Amino acid sequence: xxxxxxxxxxxxxxxxxxxxxxxxxxxxxxxxxxxxxxxxxxxxxxxxxxxxxxxxxxxxxxxxxxxxxxxxxxxxxxxxxxxxxxxxxxxxxxxxxxxxxxxxxxxxxxxxxxxxxxxxxxxxxxxxxxxxxxxxxxxxxxxxxxxxxxxxxxxxxxxxxxxxxxxxxxxxxxxxxxxxxxxxxxxxxxxxxxxxxxxxxxxxxxxxxxxxxxxxxxxxxxxxxxxxxxxxxxxxxxxxxxxxxxxxxxxxxxxxxxxx
Amino acid sequence: xxxxxxxxxxxxxxxxxxxxxxxxxxxxxxxxxxxxxxxxxxxxxxxxxxxxxxxxxxxxxxxxxxxxxxxxxxxxxxxxxxxxxxxxxxxxxxxxxxxxxxxxxxxxxxxxxxxxxxxxxxxxxxxxxxxxxxxxxxxxxxxxxxxxxxxxxxxxxxxxxxxxxxxxxxxxxxxxxxxxxxxxxxxxxxxxxxxxxxxxxxxxxxxxxxxxxxxxxxxxxxxxxxxxxxxxxxxxxxxxxxxxxxxxxxxxxxxxxxxxxxxxxxxxxxx
Numbered sequence: 127x128x129x130x131x132x133x134x135x136x137x138x139x140x141x142x143x144x145x146x147x148x149x150x151x152x153x154x155x156x157x158x159x160x161x162x163x164x165x166x167x168x169x170x171x172x173x174x175x176x177x178x179x180x181x182x183x184x185x186x187x188x189x190x191x192x193x194x195x196x197x198x199x200x201x202x203x204x205x206x207x208x209x210x211x212x213x214x215x216x217x218x219x220x221x222x223x224x225x226x227x228x229x230x231x232x233x234x235x236x237x238x239x240x241x242x243x244x245x246x247x248x249x250x251x252x253x254x255x256x257x258x259x260x261x262x263x264x265x266x267x268x269x270x271x272x273x274x275x276x277x278x279x280x281x282x283x284x285x286x287x288x289x290x291x292x293x294x295x296x297x298x299x300x301x302x303x304x305x306x307x308x309x310x311x312x313x314x315x316x317x318x319x320x321x322x323x324x325x326x327x328x329x330x331x332x333x334x335x336x337x338x339x340x341x342x343x344x345x346x347x348x349x350x351x352x353x354x355x356x357x358x359x360x361x362x363x364x365x366x367x368x369x370x371x372x373x374x375x376x377x378x379x380x381x382x383x384x385x386x
Numbered sequence: 387x388x389x390x391x392x393x394x395x396x397x398x399x400x401x402x403x404x405x406x407x408x409x410x411x412x413x414x415x416x417x418x419x420x421x422x423x424x425x426x427x428x429x430x431x432x433x434x435x436x437x438x439x440x441x442x443x444x445x446x447x448x449x450x451x452x453x454x455x456x457x458x459x460x461x462x463x464x465x466x467x468x469x470x471x472x473x474x475x476x477x478x479x480x481x482x483x484x485x486x487x488x489x490x491x492x493x494x495x496x497x498x499x500x501x502x503x504x505x506x507x508x509x510x511x512x513x514x515x516x517x518x519x520x521x522x523x524x525x526x527x528x529x530x531x532x533x534x535x536x537x538x539x540x541x542x543x544x545x546x547x548x549x550x551x552x553x554x555x556x557x558x559x560x561x562x563x564x565x566x567x568x569x570x571x572x573x574x575x576x577x578x579x580x581x582x583x584x585x586x587x588x589x590x591x592x593x594x595x596x597x598x599x600x601x602x603x604x605x606x607x608x609x610x611x612x613x614x615x616x617x618x619x620x621x622x623x624x625x626x627x628x629x630x631x632x633x634x635x636x637x638x639x640x641x642x643x644x645x646x647x648x649x650x651x652x653x654x655x656x657x
Contacts, residue, residue: 186557211559222554226572226649235568239558269651 132161133291133323134185139194141180154180156348157194164290165321169338171328171380177349178327179219182293185325186214198291212240215284217297221276223268229279230255230264236287254282258312274305281309285316294326298333307365310336314363331380335373336363343383353383437619445623455608459627462597462605465521466589466631469528470582476529477536484537485544498534506531506592510599520601527596532585539584543577544570575646583639590632 139158142151155177162168170178183189184196187203187210196203203210215236223232233251242250255264258278268276277297284292294313298306310333317324328334334341335357343352357376359367367373427436449455480498484491509530513523547570555569597606605628612620 188553188556208559214557216554216557218550218554220550222550224551224555224569224572226647228649235555236558238568239560239564267649267651269649 131163133164133199134160134162134325135195135197136160136181136184137195139181139184139191139196141177141184141189142192153348155184155191156350158349158351160342160351162323162325164323167317167324167326167337167339169326169328169334169341170344171331171334171341171384172344172349173329173346173384175349176344176346178344179295180349182216182295182325182327185291186216186293212236212287213289214291214293215287215289217277217281217284217292217294219296219299221268221273221280223276223279223283225268228265228267229260229271229275232268232279233282233286235283240287250286251282254286255279257316258282274301274309277301278309281313285320285322288320289322292322292324294324296327296329299329306333311364313337318361331377331384332368335359335376335380336365336368341376341380343380355379355383434616434618437622441619442622442626445619446626449623449627458604458608459631461603462593462628463631465524465528465597465604466586466593469525469593470532470585470589472525473529473532473536473585474578474582477533478540480533480537481540481544484541491541494537498537501530502534504530506595507599510596513596514600520603523600524593524596527600528589528592531592532589535585535588536581539577539581540574543574546577547573576643579639579643579646583636586632586635586639590628594628 136158139155139160140153141155142153144151158177158181160181170181172178180189184191185198185203187198187207190204198210198214201209203214223229224235227235230248230251233254234247237247237250252261252264255261258281260275260278260282263271263275268279271279277300281297284294298309301309313324313326314337316322324337326334326337328337338357339361341355341357343355344350345352355376359372359376421439424436425439428438430436433441449459480494484494506527509527513526517523517526551573552569555565560568593604594606594609597604598610599606601607605624608624609621612618612624
């Protein structure tokens with residue numbers, strides 16, 4: 127896929143769940159193939175229930191596929207779970223901040239797991255909070271922050287350990303349009319600087335086309351790949367790009383695929 | 387411009403003092419009413435039924451300032467705390483095992499429920515038959531009577547932990563120690579403190595029964611001595627020592643709560 131080869135590889139991956147003993151198994155993902163090159167930004171676009179979160183959980187090693195193989199950096203993320211400490215980070219749909227920790231303490235969480243000394247931990251966490259416009263709020267508890275601020279803290283928490291892979295599961299879904307646009311731009315800037323491989327799940331066609339180098343359109347019941355659409359737009363993007371004819375064409379194609 | 391501000395701050399100060407006074411009064415009033423009723427009763431009944439509050443207070447002071455008597459209070463307090471600590475540690479370990487394994491849960495739950503159904507006095511009798519030393523007896527009684535509640539309360543707290551937060555912490559691949567330190571302990575701490583508050587009251591009642599029958603010292607033993615000489619003032623004074631301890635311990639737990647849970651949002655409208 128790229129010169130350096132895929133960092134994430136899913137081959138014929140299926141995942142099913144048994145909701146009850148009597149009911150037939152629910153197939154969340156069906157024979158899915160996916161390869162993501164190092165430093166890529168791949169957007170996953172699909173309706174609710176198309177297995178996007180299940181794919182994330184398998185890549186993160188939180189769940190094991192029922193069949194097929196998942197490899198990240200050439201290894202099995204489920205069996206070699208601990209070896210990926212600090213290398214894979216997730217930004218969840220909700221902010222999932224620990225309510226008993228302040229903003230900076232929440233951001234420090236990933237570094238604590240890596241045994242980073244307290245001083246350096248705080249310094250790095252403060253850098254990322256500042257980067258995401260949260261300086262002055264470092265000692266606030268989550269309940270004192272707005273939804274957008276909380277989500278930015280959760281992004282800082284994921285980025286603080288400089289992960290090789292960042293999985294973002296509809297991170298801006300609950301935010302207002304203005305905040306969402308700002309965070310989309312900020313995310314592109316961070317991606318440009320860090321060269322982290324990013325998988326970004328979204329329901330928004332515009333967000334998928336704006337962020338992704340490629341958009342993987344998924345079908346539901348069972349979850350499978352419908353088509354992978356390349357987004358041949360410059361890597362440096364701003365919101366004005368969304369007014370261009372090329373962008374409109376891409377979003378029209380994505381809409382067509384989602385509706386079909 | 388300055389004057390209205392001064393008036394406002396003065397008004398706020400007066401209001402807060404009035405509010406504080408009202409709260410203090412609402413706290414003291416019920417005790418004052420009970421004490422008043424008792425004092426009135428003491429005027430109409432003989433001292434062995436209703437001794438005057440002055441006599442009871444004198445006996446309380448005697449206990450507090452006489453080491454030979456106060457050491458009995460400390461012995462009882464030590465037994466309560468040791469019993470609760472023992473039950474809590476064993477209960478927490480059992481709860482973690484039960485939360486981790488359904489088979490362990492299915493095996494231990496009925497046993498703990500069975501223990502819950504055994505009266506405290508029965509445990510006292512069993513302890514006297516099984517153990518020779520006074521302290522092992524009382525420790526055993528305290529542990530057996532508070533263990534099921536601690537176990538079920540910690541288990542319930544573990545099961546009620548947010549799955550989302552747990553999944554988030556797990557995504558950072560913590561070691562088991564770090565998982566406990568960063569997620570599990572802070573998440574279940576409110577329930578642990580509640581469990582301690584509830585069990586503290588239970589333990590202070592059970593310890594008296596245990597000492598009454600199976601000890602040669604402590605508040606329970608002293609209560610037995612007062613009963614034998616029909617000394618109501620003494621019985622009340624010894625009982626109050628235990629009540630004071632429970633009140634102090636509850637205040638300490640409340641203080642810990644207010645410090646540990648300062649992260650909680652406070653709504654302007656309460657229940």
